[in-house]
Amino acid sequence: MEDHTKIEPTAALVMIWAREMYGTGSPGRFYSILDLSAGEKMKAECDVACPWYNQVTLNRKWMIHRLAGEFIRGADGPCQVILPAAGKSPLALELLDDHNDRIRSVIEIDISGMEEKKRLYEKASPEFAGKISCVTADLFDLPGVIEAVRETGMYDPALPTVIIPEGISYYIPPSLLSGVIGLFSSPDHRNTVIFDFMLPCRLVNEDRRKFPKGIWRVINHDCNPDGTVTYTPEEIEETLKDAGCTRIDLHSMHFIEKDRTGGNAFFLCVEDGWTVIVEGRLPLSNYHRECEI
Template sequence: MELLDHKLKVAPTSALVLLQTRSLYDSGIAGQYYDLLDFGDVRELSSGIQGAWPHFSTVVLYRKRFIRHLLETYLQDGKPVQVCILGAGLDPISLWLLEHHRQAISRIYEVDAVHMPVKSSLYARLLPGEPALHFIQADITDTLHLLDKLRDAGYSTEQPALVIFEGIIHYIPDELFLNTMQAFRTPNKTNVVLMDYLLPEHKVPAAERPVLRDLMARMENFIGGKMYPYERREIFRLVELLHGDVAGVDSLQDIEFKLNGRNELFYEDGEGFLEMIAFYL
């Protein structure tokens, strides 16, 4: 099959998020990439979640925009760094990085258990001959082999890396998170991890809890598994167990203010069910 002549049907978990963030990639190479994707199988679920929680798309957009904000913060030191995207799926953040921050990046490693051969083929056609891009098909929780596969692709444990761990931790228990992050520990804490986490029910305003319960039930039914929320002190404990240092943590109201210069939707702790953190490792 000629991939550029057919829409690529996107796996539902990837499609659910990608569908909400189409507006971030409405031009350039990433816009061309989106035009190759078929979101048909997930539109009904997306509409259902949006109906139950009208802020769903906004929160996903804020998460994506804040990852960009954090990347721009940590890509200003002058010396090119490695970028490692764990659970990369079909998200085109690499295309955005290469379009806007090419000189700040030495190499990009996209890692996922699925999609990587197809994504590599699509990227090679859209951005032929780009030496920075490396695609690794691997289970990110298979820590016996993850670091070896990264090294085989050229990843250096001696050079600083930005590790993007977006939209993942709420699908795995804390022991798998710890095992995965062990691969990125450095003696001088020169790596930076950027990630989000979903808050537990008792950390959101009482009026919002039925919405969170409904959202969690929909997602667990959708993925056929359990979701793992974390409160801030639990995330801090995990970072401490990794001997890392927290660089910054932001509630959704913090994120909205930093992105927009004002708050229009989120004012209370726990609103939006999401927080984001950057930590040195």
Template sequence: MAQKLKVPSTSRLVLEAAMSLYTSPLQQRYIAAIDFSETSGLFYDLKRQYSSIVDIICLRKESIRQMLQEKFSQSPQQQVVILGAGLDPLSLYLLENYANDISHIIEIDNGYIEEKQKIYTDILPETVPIHFSRCDITDTDLLWHKLRENGYKEALPTTIIFEGVFHYIRNEAFIQLMKLFRTTNHRNTVMMDYFLSDQEVPDGYLPAQQRVLELIETALGLSLNIHSRAVISSLLEYLDADQVKTVALHEVEKKLTGSNQLLHAPGEGLLEMVHFNI
């Protein structure tokens, strides 16, 4: 049996939380190649403080899938760039569902990207158009070089996945990053999420939200970047974003399940989704 990839529990937290979504044989082969034996203290603490954290992470990922379905039904033949790709096998999901609509996929991350590439190489045919590159996404000069090096074509419509990343960079870095993908005809689409600031959260939900964010900040030793809807609107206006659509997680749950058993109002669920053209 091949040795499994062993990474720190914090690096696979989101992957572990969203395990129920990785159901295809190909995704299962990928998951089987990662060592989950180490107990994640942060994951345990998050579930203890906020029992719905697994559902929230899954809803975030389901929302990205919903956005992708809508995008590819309208605009086939895209290239896909996944920024801060982490260990999530989103590329496998894309190939399984939209292979005919995607020219190639570029995954960018500053973590275990080579190890992830090794697993993909073991389970996928050689001809699969996925490219991997290690890069700090806030180093935009290097990022642009890495994108071009891995087949990025400016003229081709691009879907940029920016999931679970905005919390960890400053607004100025976000602006510079998004400027790389701006076009005169807004042909590129960005799909992302952001943590909500206290003013956007219902009073009854606020204590749980604050506990979760404080727990993450303490465990990772950093200050999370959280936003009001007004600030997000201002940032996207500055970028001249078009066709901006914000989606609250309770809407995602309703669309996915037909009812709201977990979330009932805007501001519940720690974060919101947004997609826009740029």
């Protein structure tokens, strides 16, 4: 595609599944300049395993957007948004479209592709590009993440902050997940972290386990040979508590689907789902205090 930016297969796959979310506004303009062809082969393979898997992605992204919006609207003053492992998701533009006057800045972090993403923002949404900093850093190097975030000049630890490490809990160990989250706790505000995680198959109804197994067999074969990291509710709560989180809330696909669509076509009960959205309040943690952001 001429003048379109090609993205890697897994990112393209997720964007294909989420297509109906990006029809208008700044996210729509961003979406329209992406070349998603690298995800078509994986999409065809995933369709064999679960032809309606886009519903999981739509539920997940819809709920994360909703919870982030609730935090931003309810905060006492301007907010900032932190997006670890941001990839090519246009979540920053979704939130700015809805809450521009409430968001002071958005800081995106990833190991590569950040200069290119900044150019995409400038092309798709120049009115918001100045509020978004795209930082190159490796989440496995937490001191390096701290330094890179500090160097943007945009991070203010005194501002209410929502941290959204969407899509990374499947790929990194619990200790690193809690470390990344703990970087952005605050002594003065009750920040919030929102992200998705996957349950072990034993907690999913037996006749539904074939769907996540089939999908992740495709994804792991292509890009994640170490396999998928899963959490029980107790394990995710422990991981978040290690980061300093309190008041941890879990949201199942059953209830998200009902809220998003008005009914349940795919997740008739809680145990039919394998992806969960978690929200945790994040006061000051020992890790944050030691790192002195």
